Amino acid sequence: MISLKTIVILSHLPILATVVLAALRYRQLSKALQVFSWFIFLSGAIQFTSLWLCLVSINNMPLLHIYVAAGFPCLAWFYKTVLGNFINSRIVWGAALLFLLFSIVNSLFIQNIFRFNSNALAVESILIIILALFTFIFFLNHTMMEQGIQDIKSLTWINSGLFIYYLSCLMIFYFGDTILFRFSKDLSRHTWVYHSFFSTVMYICFFAGLWKRSKTPRL
Amino acid sequence: METVKDSTFIGALLPLVVVIFIIAVGVVLLYQHFQKNLFIQKLNQETLKNIHQGDLLRSSIEAQEEEQKRIAHNLHDELGAVLSIMRMNIIMLEQQEQEMPIPMLTGLQNVRRLCESALDSTRNISHRLMPPQLEAFGLIKTLESVIGQINNANSLCIHLDVPSNLPLFSRSINLGLYRIIMELINNTIKHSGAAKATIDIRLADQLIICHYSDNGIGFSNDHINKGLGHKSIDGRVNALNGTLDIRALSGVGFHAAIQIPIQTLVFDGMETICEYPFSIKA
Numbered sequence: 023m024i025s026l027k028t029i030v031i032l033s034h035l036p037i038l039a040t041v042v043l044a045a046l047r048y049r050q051l052s053k054a055l056q057v058f059s060w061f062i063f064l065s066g067a068i069q070f071t072s073l074w075l076c077l078v079s080i081n082n083m084p085l086l087h088i089y090v091a092a093g094f095p096c097l098a099w100f101y102k103t104v105l106g107n108f109i110n111s112r113i114v115w116g117a118a119l120l121f122l123l124f125s126i127v128n129s130l131f132i133q134n135i136f137r138f139n140s141n142a143l144a145v146e147s148i149l150i151i152i153l154a155l156f157t158f159i160f161f162l163n164h165t166m167m168e169q170g171i172q173d174i175k176s177l178t179w180i181n182s183g184l185f186i187y188y189l190s191c192l193m194i195f196y197f198g199d200t201i202l203f204r205f206s207k208d209l210s211r212h213t214w215v216y217h218s219f220f221s222t223v224m225y226i227c228f229f230a231g232l233w234k235r236s237k238t239p240r241l
Numbered sequence: 242m243e244t245v246k247d248s249t250f251i252g253a254l255l256p257l258v259v260v261i262f263i264i265a266v267g268v269v270l271l272y273q274h275f276q277k278n279l280f281i282q283k284l285n286q287e288t289l290k291n292i293h294q295g296d297l298l299r300s301s302i303e304a305q306e307e308e309q310k311r312i313a314h315n316l317h318d319e320l321g322a323v324l325s326i327m328r329m330n331i332i333m334l335e336q337q338e339q340e341m342p343i344p345m346l347t348g349l350q351n352v353r354r355l356c357e358s359a360l361d362s363t364r365n366i367s368h369r370l371m372p373p374q375l376e377a378f379g380l381i382k383t384l385e386s387v388i389g390q391i392n393n394a395n396s397l398c399i400h401l402d403v404p405s406n407l408p409l410f411s412r413s414i415n416l417g418l419y420r421i422i423m424e425l426i427n428n429t430i431k432h433s434g435a436a437k438a439t440i441d442i443r444l445a446d447q448l449i450i451c452h453y454s455d456n457g458i459g460f461s462n463d464h465i466n467k468g469l470g471h472k473s474i475d476g477r478v479n480a481l482n483g484t485l486d487i488r489a490l491s492g493v494g495f496h497a498a499i500q501i502p503i504q505t506l507v508f509d510g511m512e513t514i515c516e517y518p519f520s521i522k523a
Contacts, residue, residue: 158272162279178276182269190262193254201251209251216258 026211027077033218034073036225041066043232051235052173054103058180061096062228065089084135090142091125094118094149097184101153104177105160117149138202143195147188154185176231183227190220299413299480306371306416313370316363324360328353372419380415381407384422384440397430402441410449414501417481418442418451424470425453425497433457433495449483449503454496459489 044051044059051059068089075082098118102111125142133139161178194201194217201213331353338346374383381403388399410418422440429438435457442451471487474497478485483501 158268162272162275178273182272186262186265186269189265189268190258193258193261197254205251212251212255216255220262 026215029215029218030073030076033222034069036222036229037066037069040225040229040232043229047232047235051232054100055173055176055232055235057096057103058100059232061093061100064092064096081136083137083139087125087129087135087139087142090139090146091122091129094121094125094146097150097153101157104157104181108160109156121145121149133199138199140195140197140199143198144192147192147195150184150188151192154181154188157181158185173235176235179227179231179234183224183231186227187220187224191217295479295482298476302417302477302480303413309370313367316370317367321360321363321367324356324363328356328360331356375415375419376412379409380419381442383415383419387423387426388440391426391430397435397438399426399438399440402439404443407442407444414449414481414503417477418449418499418501421474421477421499422451422453424474428470429455429457429495433459435494444503447503449499449501451499451501452496453499454494456494459491459493459495 040062044062048056048059068085072082072085075085095118098114098121102109102114105114121142124145125139128139128142129135133141157177158181161174161181194213201210331349334341335346335349335353341349372383372387374386381401384401388401392398426438429435433455435455438453438455440451440453442449444450475485478499478501481501483499486498487496489495
């Protein structure tokens, strides 16, 4: 039987591959994919640091708080770049700012930095699910099909990865705090194995998206 | 008791998470399916649009040809006949020269010459509008006749290279290629200052391949497709569902390659080359 530690380490391999690919191809990527690469770099840095903290048995929850607070503005910027003028930038930046404030308030007053920030994660998931669905509709739009979007295949893979991960993990995130700190370690581990699987699926989608980037020169 | 409750909760949560994961994957797959179908639909619409545009182009060229044919016939048969009768009557009047004063006779001779000139012009215009040999003897004989006239009259020498076993072409190919080649010759005479031109027509792999070249001054690639003549050539090549490749470098000369897809049909035991039904080019 593979141990939880092995599963957690193995689930970081797609993250490593995606970070390396994004770094290698950064200069050839379009604007939207370059913005997304910043999310990959942030995510990679935090995930590997938290893995190291986990392996040396230090509470890595503060990193999750930083990841959630900084990750959503990155993703909002990415969606703003993809959706262009089809979404009012004030809505995106307003949502990102409100979320950042909520996340800080949550970390300071509701779920302190050593606890699982399930509130912020659940809200982030809901916002990203909405943005991902909106992006799917945008990609299906006839007008856009006529105009053609650069890197549509890459963006579809990335959007699909985000949608699958955040929708699948919504319940885990919502009950995360309860699962981690109230249930037994064995039951908690079961849940995080599922999370590792969804995370792997998401990073495989990211990798495929960056791999299938447009071969045409970036705009 | 607490552990039983916890495991029941996890036992309910995890299948729910799996179900949501399956739904999420389903949404993504459905999205891919919709996107693929929309692209196919869009492609079909474009295909229909292109076919419709091709049909319109062919109909407009056909209508233009029919109109030219009608005008040519009217000029030749009606105006030409009237002018011939006029000339005959003038000749008859001229033959009564003893009974008329000299100034009147000179005037009659002038009118006869003008009449003959008008008759020649009418014949030339009607032949140019619709060469009578084209329907009777086909493209190659018509080209040989036209090239013969040009070689005798101009400083330009045109060489026609055609294999002896070339089968008959359908009316639309004959007319289309004739008009294209005449436009190219016209451009060479008017603009190139060339001394030599070559026309090469062959059949290869269900294609009529026509190469036209001259040794004139050529022109820069920026001027390709700017003139009415080039647009007309382009329209006629498109109407025959063919391709046109023009290369013209300043000082090097002009070269045009036309490829027309064909299908071979047999009418009354005679092999005839017809244009290929319209298809969409990628």
